[in-house]
Amino acid sequence: MSRAETAVRSPRPLRTLGLLRSELTTTFRRWRTLALLGVLAAVPVLIGAAVRIETSDGSPAGPGDGGEGPAFVAQITNNGLFLVFTALAVTLPFFLPMAVGVIAGDAIAGEAHAGTLRYLLVAPAGRTRLLLTKYAATVAFCLAATFVVAVSALAVGALLFPLGDLTTISGTRIGFTEGLGRALLIALVVALSLTGLAALGLFVSTLTNSGIAAMAATVGLLITVQILDQIPQLHAVQPYLFSHYWLSFADLVRDPVHWDDLVRNLQVQALYTAVFGSAAWARFTTKDITA
Amino acid sequence: MAPYGSDDSIGAEEADGRPAGRRRAVRYAVPVAVVGMAAATIGLVPAIADSGSPDLPKITAQQLIEKIARSDVQQMSGTVRISTDLGLPDLGGLEKGLISGADKGGEGSSADPKSKLTELAFGTHTVRVATDGPDRQKISLIEDAAEYSLIHNGKDVWGYDSRSNEVFHGTVEDDGRTHDKHDKHRSEVPATPKDFADQLLKSVDDTTSVTVDGTAQVAGRDAYRLVVKPKHASGTTVGAVSIAVDAATGLPLKFTLTPASGGAAVVDAGFTRISYDKPAASAFDFTPPKGARITEEKDRGKDAGKEPGKDAHSRDLGPAGKGLARSGGPKIIGEGWNAVAVFDSGASGTEDGTPRAFGHGDPSRFLSSLGDRVSGAFGKGTVFSTRLINALMTDDGKVYVGAVTKEALVKAANSER
Known part of the structure; x- marks a missing residue:
């Protein structure tokens, strides 16, 4: 008896890895995922081309006097690295989280819809582990999506604009290598900013058996929260909305770095992950799997 | 391997004989508990942080004012939070136009310190300050994904607005007027609690009562609270002004002005973080970035010189x-x-x-x-x-x-x- 049990339990870590690997392959091999990443990669190309055309006559980027437009857009012509920051600032409010919402919403409900969920559960992995694997795959997609935007922006920026030492928004100068390091850090922070939404999407995904419904609900929640974050009368609750501190990644381009909002952002994401991750667990481990 | 045995967690608990409904309730209690813990932390931590009133030796108001006057902090850096609530109706930025209209006159650069001053008069702002001796200061106004910096380094005064990539440049002469000129630029942006306190203490006379009202903790430092009140509260709308003064260095750390009508403070400017270490020298170096639009001070019209009284x-x-x-x-x-x-x-x-x-x-x-x-x-x-x-x-x-x-x-x- 005891020998049989050890035989079953010992290869578990490996099996979890195997589960994760197969989950990652199915996620990233889907045409849907590749199309989403393709759209995300196109955004920096679009911004870079637009800025390049607008400034080809020597005029400064963006409306010169008002200073409106996406963050950092005025600096792109002087340093292509700023295209990374602008591209992330442009994609973070909707493009990136929408893609994450699609992947997260589809995670459980999509399997249920396709009738494959019960086959996954037949494998001796357990529901908790399946859920964790699904979440890990979604977080991996957050990372991949952010880095696709960042790398595409860096390539376009290097192609169309000069690179070199950059002036931080605090007015100090840092070398290109440090600038690149900060860009990497920013991409990481942006990816982590999406983990709260990923947990929320996963929870929604456990509530329904329709993948489309889960995606629509997650993206709908995202849009609702983004709108609530704009209403000044709601300023008391806004710090607790998952999207409130998203743009704080720009604080990494200050010198010295202004950590307050960055830390708050990560705390909010951790809170959402804990709450909705455990809610998804409570739901998924107790519900009847019928499909 | 039987498919029924595959789900370990459910199988195990079914064997305990616990009803399914109760198990579900227990599991849903986890997210609820997390929310509760988070709410408790959010509610309690600021309350604990505010409760500090350190034990400090008694001091008279006169001694405290002298302490402020003697205060000679040459090197420090910190973050200041300024909230201004004049109770104006929200005109969607129109009020900025009303007040800065006099200064801008259509030709202003957004990096001109004068056009930035008025932004501090409305709403809540975060400002970072750094000082290294009389020749090097920096004030940065933190904005969403942008920053406005005013840097004084030796002879140069630079204003840099990262949102529009515009630069303002002024100079201070190396003669007896240096201090005046420097003060002029400095006072255009009253950003630190010390700026506010200096303005106030200049005017202390017999119509004013000054008392020491206990101690407080500001930005992790022990501080005395100096309360300044109009003595004959006949016509003024000022209720009281409270200044928290660093017990060790005499630097004002927090400035709060409450109106006579009561309610929230009209002006609340205080350090949220302060360090008396020497700031990095690179913080004061400024070279205009390539492609930035530079406005020289002497180009911006003649009205800079005449500001009588x-x-x-x-x-x-x-x-x-x-x-x-x-x-x-x-x-x-x-x-x-x-x-x-x-x-x-x-x-x-x-x-x-x-x-x-x-x-x-x-x-x-x-x-x-x-x-x-x-x-x-x-x-x-x-x-x-x-x-x-x-x-x-x-x-x-x-x-x-x-x-x-x-x-x-x-x-x-x-x-x-």
């Missing part, structure tokens, strides 16, 4: 009044807390006439709709009120401004005739 009077008027004060030399009626500044916009149309202070176009009708009509021996006029500053604009073009009540304004206007 600005510092003497702006104290009573607060930051908003400062903007007005700059547009011409006002006359002062009354003294101490009840001082009222008078601008004569007249029909004579002086170059710096007050109407320009109220923006472009013809907003007078719109403005009238915001104020109350009053009349007296002086004639008729309109009073515009905020929680701190009231202004009376008479129909014959005179403007009375002060941190005084509506009645006191009318009295001042009457006494003028």
